Amino acid sequence: MKFRFAIAAMATLAMGLVSAQTPTPVPAPAAAAPTVVATPPAPVPSASRSWVLMDYATGQVLAGENIHEQLPPASITKVMTSYVIAAEIKNGKIKPDDQVMMSERAWREGGAGTDGSYSGFPVNQTARLEDMEKGMAVQSGNDAAIALAEHAAGSQEAFAALMNSYAAKIGMKDSYFVNAHGLTAEGHHSTAYDLALLGRALVHDYPETYAYNKIKEFKVGDITQPNRNLLLWRDPSVDGIKTGHTSAAGYCLMSSAQRGDQRLIAVLMGGSSEKQRANDSLALLNWGFRFFETHRLYEPGAAVTTQKVWKGKGDQVQLGVAEPLLVSVPRGRYNDLKPSMDVPKVLEAPITAGQQIGTVKVSLDGKVVAQAPLVAVAAIEEAGFFKRLWDSFMMWWKSE
Structure with missing residues (x-):
């Protein structure tokens, strides 16, 4: 029973x-299957100490070496500054049309009298926050970065705390910032992988701010300065993002390009020259677009x-x-x-x-x-x- x-x-x-x-992945369009050949190795940058190529849509690392090695990021730091400023605007703390003072400290530590790049905004005078941002993004103005930090947080030191807080939210586990401009300072470091995450976050979260980085030149008063990213003139698909150079950091470049629906981000750190970082970055981008593709496998709400x-x-x-x-x-x-x-x-x-x-x-x-x-x-x-x-x-x- x-x-x-x-x-x-x-x-x-x-x-x-x-x-x-x-x-099962979404079926590919009905067509004759192409002959599949092995993907050739990525073109290794000739001099860079650390480098990575990341797919924007997925965050996957397509190629890289020493991607988690902590190194000085030089002026690529300003991408973090741009991200924080954009986030604080979104949060209602500051506004694009705020008048930002070019303080004596900002002018003295980052202005024309220093060895670094500067924007040219006059000392003890104000300029619109949006213009100051462009002076930082396009001209890589150290003075503009300090002025923006002081406006947003009261001091550059307080602003650095904001930078580290936002970096943690982005997932930058191996980075630490002590200033807004990237000039060499003890304890100030990042990695190629973290910086690629940062570039990805800026493109995704604040595309209008990211767009400043493709402006080829910017004028302040009687001074017109070009964007230092040579790839903006070499390849129309490149629309950013930031160069950097100090004696300690070498020549650095974070670049991004979009071809069709695909976007890639390349970061090179510790390069030997402006030309080398540009040539090697473009080679990486071309390799990535040529040999990789991105697919959407599953959509929300579908079983x-x-x-x-x-x-x-x-x-x-x-x-x-x-x-x-x-x-x-x-x-x-x-x-x-x-x-x-x-x-x-x-x-x-x-x-x-x-x-x-x-x-x-x-x-x-x-x-x-x-x-x-x-x-x-x-x-x-x-x-x-x-x-x-x-x-x-x-x-x-x-x-x-």
Whole structure:
């Protein structure tokens, strides 16, 4: 009798089970498959101590060396200053049309009388904050960076604390800032990887501020100065972002370009010359665009898999992703992606919409290239007493 009951119970259970669907990448357009060749190695910069090439959409590192080595970032620091100023404007702390004073300290430490780059705004006079930003971004004005820091936080030291706070939010784990301009100072350092994250964040969070970096020249009074990023004149797809140079840091360059829907970010630190950093950066960008492509694998709200649920008003839950899952892969390797899931064997109601339940991973040649949490697309409410009792029995029986 128990045997017949068990058979009937298990038959009922089988009718309620729906096997997990293996997630499959979105099919590629129907076309003749191109011949896939091995991706050649990235063109290694000839002199840079540390470098990285990052895909903007995914944040994946496509190539790099010594990407986490802490080094002085020189004037690439000003990208962090730009980010903080943009964030403080968004938060309502300051405004683009604020009048910013070029203080004596800013002029003395970063003005025309120093060995560094300067904007040329007159000492003890004010200028619109937006103009001061352009003087910092285009002309790499150390004086403008100090003046902006003082306006936003009262002092450059207080502003540095803001810089470090925002850097932590961006995920820059190996960076620390002590000034707004990037002149050599003890303890002031970053990494190629962190700076690529910063460039990615500026493009994404504050595109209008980022756009200042593609201005080719800017005039203050009678002084017109060109942007030091030579790539703005060499390649129309390059639209930023920042150069840097000190004797301690060498020649540095963070560059970004967009071709079609794809954007890449390159960072070179510790280079030997202005020409070398430009040539090597462009070579990296060209290599990345030529040999890599970005795909959207899963969209929010769409089911990636369906799983059995016990003790719920519904017997199944659809799992998907909360944010679009993108991946950057060598061109022609899209169909070689292998998705897999890590989902608990037993799921019990109640389940709330958006609740994280497992992880989806996508691998290429045995290496995970993208992953994201799996979340419940819709809620599954707890069932009534008798349904819960029955499911409890069936779960016990299945475990025997």
